[in-house]
Amino acid sequence: MNDPVILLAHRQDIDAPLRGLHATVVGTRDAVHVACSKHRHGAVWIAPRANLFGLFLGGPSVRTKDQRLLVLEGLREQQYAFLRTMFRVIVPMDQEVRRLPREELLEVVAMPNRDELFIAGAVDVGDGVVTLYRGNLEPLVVPLDWFKASGTGVRPDPADFEVTDFGHAVRFGDYEASTHAILYAHDPKYRTRAKARLLEQDKSFGGALRRLRILKRLSLSEFPGVTEKEVARIEKGAVKKPHADTMAILAKRLGVKPEEISTY
């Protein structure tokens, strides 16, 4: 179930896209304090402007379990330090965080499957990672070198990054990766849900091995120690239970634990 969305705003500042969130609106100190008490387990807070954070002062602590905050304006350093004491995740709108256009972003946050779409992200070339924020503000960190060139030779350009297509894709230069592919590879819970949504699913171990191999863009012949034939036979289901040594080789090459292969 999705966490509640709380809009930190004065009613007169709420425009049509914000109304589409169907969120609880809190714009006074009392209302903020009530919301903090009511949603102790977690909520998605959205602040269209960065001018109402003083309303948290003097009330119950919002620093409980899982509070996340999206600010649609830039934050001053001092504000950020203050908010860090209360929120587990803060998605600020500064130059380093690239986000969807405002209306698209709010439409994604209003979706029931907002946790399956990205709204923003930031590339850190130094550490070689991109941090992607879903519509429920949950971050996902993906190594940049995970984004392999396509078969046509198009390579991702981390210097030119954006979240696009209503959160269904991220773009690095001319290269676009589907959000589905990213979440399928990096979020086991998403993977389980995505597999359950398929109209026809191959639930066999071989099917899972094939999907993981394709995800890693490996061919049948790229498993040193296991022949191409053997990998193909496992994928086709001709080998019901691969030998433990074979499993270990496959898993190591695929970068997962042997027991994780069947989750793909």
Add this chain to the structure above:
Amino acid sequence: MPHELPLPEPWASKGWKAKIFDLEGPEEPHLTVRFRALKWRISLRSGAFLDREPPGRDVPPAVVSHVHDNLPALVIAWDQMFPKNRVLSPEPEPEGVAGKSRTKESKKRRQK
């Protein structure tokens, strides 16, 4: 660069899009059709929808027909982008895979 399938009017103007991304999920080859924050995936092997949600009936029949009409070109595009997950022939199979005889290596391993 993703492979985009231009959609007919009025659907294109209304915001419907269809494309194959440079990085796609590992399921069978497919095209992603999108309208705002909703997306559907259509198999390039069968022309059928891959997922039960959202329902395929929500996609305008003219868009589905257009995708079906363009399947041959989409298949070529996909196979170029994903040579290890091809549409027609999943991957060149090594000889003897279809048979039931075990490979020498797997036999050796089992004899250990």
